[in-house]
Amino acid sequence: MPGRHRVMRDSLISLGRLLRQLLARRGAALSIAFLVLVGLAAAFAELLPLDPLAQSIADSLRPPSPGSWFGTDELGRDILARVVYGARTSLVTAFGAVLIAALIGVPVGLVAGFYGDWRDSLLMRGIDVLLALPNILFAMALIAVLGRSQSAALIAVGVAGIPGFARIARAQVMALRSLDFVTAVRGFGGKPAYIMFRTILPNALSPLVVQAIVLASIAILLEAALAFLGVGVPPPTPSWGEMLRTGKSYLYEAPTYAVLPGLVLTLTILAFDTIGRALTAILDRDETDASGVTIGGRR
């Protein structure tokens, strides 16, 4: 089908243009820079002279100093090292959760919106049930069953993100399915699965990318909250939420213990949130000043 590759290429171009528009905004550019820094530190943590597990009881609960910028924890471990390795826990959980949510949520939304018959009612009722439970409760219940582990936290956070993707994918399909280019592919004899995933999906990417970024900030917050409650990633794996949980016990002895990891966590959440809001603003503007039909972010 001749149109397919053009549509794919155009949606990639529109993502590139989106990135350029993002970088033109100060808040979003700063946020991207911060996240790149955190991401690089997490990815190449082994190259840094930091050990998150080395204990030294004699050096426990030290305040920040030139030798250890964030001080040490109750076992004398370097807090900065644990923050860096904790970034890995946070980002891996967020990435995995977004992946799970998208891989399940998007097909569910596509099928529901494309057919709009009993399949729609069935799938969306299922989504409503998921939506009816506050996501932290759902995650806690799931972890109670699966036991405490990083994969349990990842699955719990991911499942909580399914409804968001399903609803957006469904809305996109319903907006796109009767447009000319879809009718054309149908006329060429395109099968439903082909139309959903190769024709409609590439044109619905922009709002789904925004949702992925919004969900990343929610996932990082949720993972940290679970760890803070003591049901997240089990120790000794460094996790920002777990550090806040332990740091809270030493507020009098070492106030920076809970404050500094919390600051990094907060900045990461705010960065994702800022990018998500900037993207929404850019896409909204695209929609409103478009003359004629707007298809996702592409005119």
Add this chain to the structure above:
Amino acid sequence: MTAYVLRRLAQMLPVLLIASFAIFAMIYAVPGGPVAVIVGENAGPEEVAAAIRRYGLDRPMVIQYADWLGRALTGDFGLSLHSRQPVLQLIGERLPATLQLALAAIVVALAVGIPVAIASAVRPNSWLDRLLSGWSALALGVPTFWLGILLILLFAVELHWLPSASRHVPLWQSPLDALRSLALPAVTLGVYVSGILARFLRASLIGEARADYVRTARAKGVPENRIVGLHIMRNAMLPFVTIVGLMMANFIGGAVVTEAVFTYPGLGRLLIQAISTRDYPLIQGCILVILVAYMLINLLVDMLYAWIDPRIEYR
């Protein structure tokens, strides 16, 4: 309206039924299941077999569920595996504390969120608007548990004004003690909710301010504070109430976390304790009670609708 409320209450039943069955099935699926907790880790095979027989755990799951449901309908949610006390009694002891915290947090949220929204909506894109919008973003983005820790550091550790761990003191017994204990948790949770209120009420107010009836009112010479307070506010409340209803799930999640920060003896901490000790009847009871509360809040939000906008008719 009464018929509407009754029908909504009736609609809650199937959801509760499905949710309770889902929770039951999840617990049933746990490797080892409740037996492992009941008999302890070092139990021999005879003890495990005895426990299975005593609690009827060898019956099909659906039968066990029907049995549990039958007793739950009469208000018997079973005994906590840990403390051997009735689940409903344990929940009943914690519920007033959580309700008091929730109410206090809502008061804080309204007192902060509504003025912030109005101040920023009156002159959109002014320096004040940008400042306050930044504040809303902070209120939403800062994790409640970190904000709580910062407040404890400032008001308990540094200034010694307020206690770092909160007890539950009923407001009518000793109002001053209750407020001292509630202040930090209520502010922590309230600030987060005020961020939600401010962000959405601002958007709603700005949308309404462009409407024709506002121009008409201005042309008639209606004073500006009357236009904002009476005309715009009333119409802006509608979409706003919808959002607030949707955000209630976050509120409940925030309450669970806030209770953990301040070691506040509410329902959220009971649930966390239940999960860490694998106290399955208690987990099930807590989740169901929180779910009922959540659905009742949503119903209340929908009823608020009709009160704000008499044009809406419930059938």
